[in-house]
Every structure is written in C-alpha cells, then in structure tokens.
Amino acid sequence: MVHHSDLSGRVSDAPSNNWVYRILPRALWPYAQLARWDRPIGWQLLMWPCFWSAALAANAAKQVGSFSWGTLLFHLFLFFAGSVAMRGAGCTYNDLVDHKIDMAVTRTRSRPLPSGRVTRTQAKIFIVAQALAGLIVLLCFNSFAILLGLSSLVFVAIYPFAKRFTNWPQFFLGLAFSWGGLMGWAAQFGSLNAAPVLIYISAIAWTVGYDTIYAHMDKDDDVAVGIGSTALLFGDRTHGALVALYGTALICLVLAFAVANINALGYVGLIAAAAMLFYQVRALDIGNVEKCLALFKSNNRVGLLVFAGLILPLIFS
Numbered sequence: 410m411v412h413h414s415d416l417s418g419r420v421s422d423a424p425s426n427n428w429v430y431r432i433l434p435r436a437l438w439p440y441a442q443l444a445r446w447d448r449p450i451g452w453q454l455l456m457w458p459c460f461w462s463a464a465l466a467a468n469a470a471k472q473v474g475s476f477s478w479g480t481l482l483f484h485l486f487l488f489f490a491g492s493v494a495m496r497g498a499g500c501t502y503n504d505l506v507d508h509k510i511d512m513a514v515t516r517t518r519s520r521p522l523p524s525g526r527v528t529r530t531q532a533k534i535f536i537v538a539q540a541l542a543g544l545i546v547l548l549c550f551n552s553f554a555i556l557l558g559l560s561s562l563v564f565v566a567i568y569p570f571a572k573r574f575t576n577w578p579q580f581f582l583g584l585a586f587s588w589g590g591l592m593g594w595a596a597q598f599g600s601l602n603a604a605p606v607l608i609y610i611s612a613i614a615w616t617v618g619y620d621t622i623y624a625h626m627d628k629d630d631d632v633a634v635g636i637g638s639t640a641l642l643f644g645d646r647t648h649g650a651l652v653a654l655y656g657t658a659l660i661c662l663v664l665a666f667a668v669a670n671i672n673a674l675g676y677v678g679l680i681a682a683a684a685m686l687f688y689q690v691r692a693l694d695i696g697n698v699e700k701c702l703a704l705f706k707s708n709n710r711v712g713l714l715v716f717a718g719l720i721l722p723l724i725f726s
Contacts (some may be wrong), residue, residue, distance in 0.1 A: 418526070421519045424638040425449045439521035440535055443504055450706050452496040454619070457712025458612035459488035462593025462660075464719035469604070469669045470597055471723060481723075482671055483549075484596050488589060498539035498587070499565055505532055514630045520684030554595040561588040578612070578635035579620040585725050587612030603608035604669040611661035618654035618686075619708040621647060625695045627700060640695070648697050655686040664714065672726045673718065678718020682711045 418438050427447040445451050463484045489649065489657050504511065510530070511517035521527040529534075532633040534536045547558045564585035571578035590612045594605035600663045617639060624631070624640035625647070631638050633717040659679070668677055 419446075419519075420521075422516045423534075431644030431726070433531075439526040442521050443501045443527060443532060443535060444495075445500045446497065450709055451500065452492045453470050453709045454616070454712065455496045455589065456488055456492035457716060458587050458608060459593050460485060460491065460712070461719065462590050462608050462714045463596065464585065464593070464716055464723070465604060465608060465665060465669050466597035467592040467724055468671055468719060469594075470599075470673045472670060475715070476723070478723075480597070481562070484593065487546050487549055487596075488593065491543055491632065494539050494542040495544065495565075498536050498543060501532055501536045502565075505529060509561075510634050510636070513634055514627075516627070516630065519678070534633060546574065547572045550592075550596045551599045553591060553599040557591060557595050557601075558588075561585060570633075572636040572638060572677065574637075576642040577617075578637060579617045579624065579637060579639045582620055583613035583616035586616050598636050602668070604665045607665035607668065611658045613666065614654045614657040614661065615708070615711075618651050618658065618704055619689075621650065621654075621695060622689070623705040626698045645695075648690055648693060651690045651693070655690065657662070659683050672722035674721040674725060675718050676712045677721060678716070682714040685714065 418435055419430065420442050423442070423445075429441040429447045441447060444468045463481060467476055504520060507517075508522050511520055512523040517523065517632060522529070522532060547555055550558070555589075564581065568578070568581045568585050571581035585628055587609050591605045592607035593702055594608075595601060621643060622640040624638040627638070628640050631641060639650070640647065659682075662674075666679065683709065689707065692700070693704055695702050
C-alpha cells in the first residue's frame, strides 16, 4: 500500500512548502528528505555550539592580541557548511538504522527509505558523499582540530542505537551534537582548556532538554515500538527535569564566560537566552504536539542569542 504522502513525493512529518520542493528537481527530493534539508532546525542546533565556541575563542584571542575577523568569519563559514553536511549524513545513517522502526510508525512511514523511494544502497552512497563534504571542511582546520573532529564519530555511530538499550538516547545525542563546543576553541588555538569543556557540558544539558520536548511528540509511537526516551523517563516530571537541565546549561555557560574573561557585554545575550529557556519551561504542555514542536524550534533563537552576546564585545570593546 502506498502511503498518501508518497504520491506527492513529500513526507508527512515535514513542512511541504519548503524551498526543497520549489527549487530541487523531483528526483532529488528523497535525498533532501534523507538529509532533512527541508527541516533546517537540526543543522542549526548542531551549529550553535560551534559558533559559541568560535566566538568565545575569538574573545580570548582578542585579549592576547591575536584576533582576526577574517579568521572568525572563515571558521563560522566552515562550521555552517560542516553542520549541514554532517547533520545530513547523521540523519541518513539514522534512517538506515531505523528502517524497520520507521515502517512501523505512522509519522515516519512516508520517509524515503520505508516508502521505497530510495534503496539502502543509494542511501549508503549518499552518506559517503555527505561525509566527504564534511571531511573537506574538517581538513581546513589545524591538525589538533581535525583529530578532535574525527573522534566525535564514536558518539555519532552509537547514537541511533541508544534508544534500544537506554531511556537516555537524548544524552547520547547531546554527546554527539555538542561536539562543536570543543571545536571552535580548538580551531582557534589548537588546544583545549576549561572554557570549551564547559561549553560542551552546557550544550549537552541544553540538547537533552530541547530533545526531551521533541520526544514528547513521539511518546505513543515509542511505547508501541518499544524504544526509550527521556520523555518517557521524565513523564509528568518533565518540567522539573527541564529546570535542572536548562539550569545546568546556563550555569556552565556563565562559568565558561568567566573562565574566558568575557566582557560584561557578552552576558546580555545570555540573559535573553535564559529568559527564553525559562519561558519554554513555563509554556510547555507535554500533551500538545504543536506546542512541543514550536518550543523545540525556538531553541534556534536561544542559540542565536548566546552567540550574538559573544559577538558584542568583539565589536564594541
């Protein structure tokens, strides 16, 4: 039986008015869907810890007289390109691992693999192409950052399997998705210290928080298929868990800013981001799918605010 959304070539769990369907030839739609180009929130959330780390490092470099706008902008471009490529590769890999699960879940049945619009071999070739694009980006950095970037693949490989053996798959997502918190600093200095490690820990807590909100949209399917999530683990205690997770994220960011001796201007964005996170906890209704999705997506603005705050001292101090 052909799923209704297969006939249009679109997937049922993504916006159908996306640029993908206006610009790309129809033959490429399934690949764009595998890479989730029609859902930019994923690469945006992957990108922000990279941007935070790069901007934090730029502030530290400015204090020792080695800051360059050209270097920062080049690094930001690389992190943007790398985030799109590696998020796409990760999603394609995830869909290969979850092929059977996706066939059993109404929301994901129309995706390219379960609907048969892409073969497993085609998907594997597409992963290699995206990973090569990511590798080209990575090779633009110093050797320390290259090795650091490659080592993240351990967590990327484990993540799709985590929901099969733990209720904490969101934590494993955080380990992989937050790696950029280390990368921006490594790209600038060719080393690490406490500041990027605190950014990394902060981003992990933030990721577990926002992905728990997202996971509340899939609770019924997860129970039916027999896989774990923090949404199921926390249940009615989700609001308290988010206070702890977002609180941890904010405390670690403040500590990272302090270690890197960030100018007071840098905290403006952090205060605004904290207000948005507080609003998410207040507004969350774990039974309302539309509300969960909107609050999850609002984390793109949280990431932007933290980054914007770190850019202010570079311009005005």
